[in-house]
């Protein structure tokens with residue numbers, strides 16, 4: 829978090845403290861250490877996870893935290909960790925950056941896709957409010973206020 833300070837996607841300034849941490853080399857082949865992790869806001873984490881591969885966004889992370897992105901159109905972008913520009917020691921490699929073994933083969937049954945909502949955000953909010961009101965009603969019915 830202190831190394832990155834913001835989401836590492838090109839042009840994004842979402843604060844790192846509110847970001848997800850993404851393994852550049854997917855776990856378990858990738859290690860959970862700073863040299864293989866980077867901050868992505870939820871939007872860019874989903875973008876990287878579900879729109880990667882040969883026709884999507886790809887990234888390569890160097891041990892010092894520098895990330896090189898390739899867009900679906902082939903453009904290349906490089907981001908450097910903002911915190912390391914203030915404190916260069918934060919860009920020190922944290923360990924072996926090589927993947928542990930070969931990734932497991934993709935199963936033909938692999939059906940990863942962008943998660944879909946079962947109901948709209950408005951319906952979620954209405955259900956949450958109705959649930960809270962039911963709890964409050966049960967509480968006040970059981971122990972009415974003294975006035």
Ligand SMILES: [Zn+2]
Pocket residue numbers: 835836837840841842868869870871872
């Ligand atoms: Zn972002």
